Amino acid sequence: LDFENITLDQHGAIAVLTVNRPKALNALNGETLGEIVQALDLIAENAEIGALIVTGAGEKAFVAGADISELNALDGVYAGREVSLSGQDVMTQISNLPIPVIAAVNGFALGGGLELALACDVRVAAPSARMGLPEVTLGLIPGFGGTQRLARLIGAGRALDLMLTARQVKADEALSLGLVNYVADDPLSKSREIAETMLKNAPIALSLVKEAVRRGLNTDLDAGLEIEADLFGMAVATSDFREGTGAFLAKRPAQFKGE
Numbered sequence: 733l734d735f736e737n738i739t740l741d742q743h744g745a746i747a748v749l750t751v752n753r754p755k756a757l758n759a760l761n762g763e764t765l766g767e768i769v770q771a772l773d774l775i776a777e778n779a780e781i782g783a784l785i786v787t788g789a790g791e792k793a794f795v796a797g798a799d800i801s802e803l804n805a806l807d808g809v810y811a812g813r814e815v816s817l818s819g820q821d822v823m824t825q826i827s828n829l830p831i832p833v834i835a836a837v838n839g840f841a842l843g844g845g846l847e848l849a850l851a852c853d854v855r856v857a858a859p860s861a862r863m864g865l866p867e868v869t870l871g872l873i874p875g876f877g878g879t880q881r882l883a884r885l886i887g888a889g890r891a892l893d894l895m896l897t898a899r900q901v902k903a904d905e906a907l908s909l910g911l912v913n914y915v916a917d918d919p920l921s922k923s924r925e926i927a928e929t930m931l932k933n934a935p936i937a938l939s940l941v942k943e944a945v946r947r948g949l950n951t952d953l954d955a956g957l958e959i960e961a962d963l964f965g966m967a968v969a970t971s972d973f974r975e976g977t978g979a980f981l982a983k984r985p986a987q988f989k990g991e
């Protein structure tokens with residue numbers, strides 16, 4: 733498929749989605765978000781793909797936010813709400829993918845760019861990364877899920893500090909905040925390495941872990957524990973569970989089939 737603002741590559745079981753709009757530091761305009769959705773559909777349909785890496789083209793930026801010239805044209809409560817809802821939808825589609833999704837964060841990840849990284853399961857930052865939610869400097873608030881996902885990831889107090897000051901954090905602080913999982917000189921190759929590690933595990937179990945965490949965060953502990961037990965039951969119903977436990981007991985490596 734021919735995309736204007738993104739590229740989608742496949743390396744074995746790993747797909748790499750790269751936001752590529754160099755003239756605007758990879759800012760997400762409506763067209764780019766539409767292409768991301770098309771790419772997610774292709775990924776979801778492709779059974780060969782077991783993990784996704786999301787990154788930005790060039791050294792300077794992962795994604796510098798939603799496109800401010802498009803935001804500037806917004807007028808009225810309704811239009812604002814719609815833009816937020818449709819961007820949230822894209823981020824939720826990423827987060828709901830049944831495969832691990834890793835953000836390889838190079839350079840600026842601001843506003844909607846950080847929100848894109850927050851929709852991923854794991855974040856790897858380059859030492860050059862600069863992350864923040866500067867929306868209040870524009871008279872806005874985060875609208876692609878950032879107020880919710882950042883607070884859930886690093887806690888309300890730390891999230892509020894970042895959103896109210898609009899300050900940018902560098903990779904080492906992001907690591908200590910729990911905003912990123914790893915700092916690496918080459919975040920893309922580190923992300924590939926992490927994806928390969930994940931891909932050694934049973935694919936259905938990976939998707940069930942994601943689902944348990946995601947659904948559990950939307951509810952209280954008792955309901956979350958029930959969700960866990962239900963999904964644990966589903967794991968026990970897979971042939972990969974037979975294979976995994978059988979292989980352990982036979983002292984041989986497991987051969988998972990995703991069944």
Ligand code: HXC
Nearest residue numbers: 755756757759796797798799800816840842843844875876
């Ligand atoms: C549109 C953008 C952009 C953006 C950068 N550009 N960010 N265009 N939307 N988010 C464009 C610049 O206008 C410029 O275009 C080119 O990219 C290079 O950027 P410079 O500003 O010249 O680079 P530099 O001086 O190095 O500064 C880098 C920067 C700065 C600190 C990242 O660009 C910046 O502050 N960008 C905006 C970051 C931001 O506020 N993001 C949050 C957006 S709100 P020209 O044509 O001049 O070369 C948001 C809300 C999400 O994301 C939710 C919505 C519902």
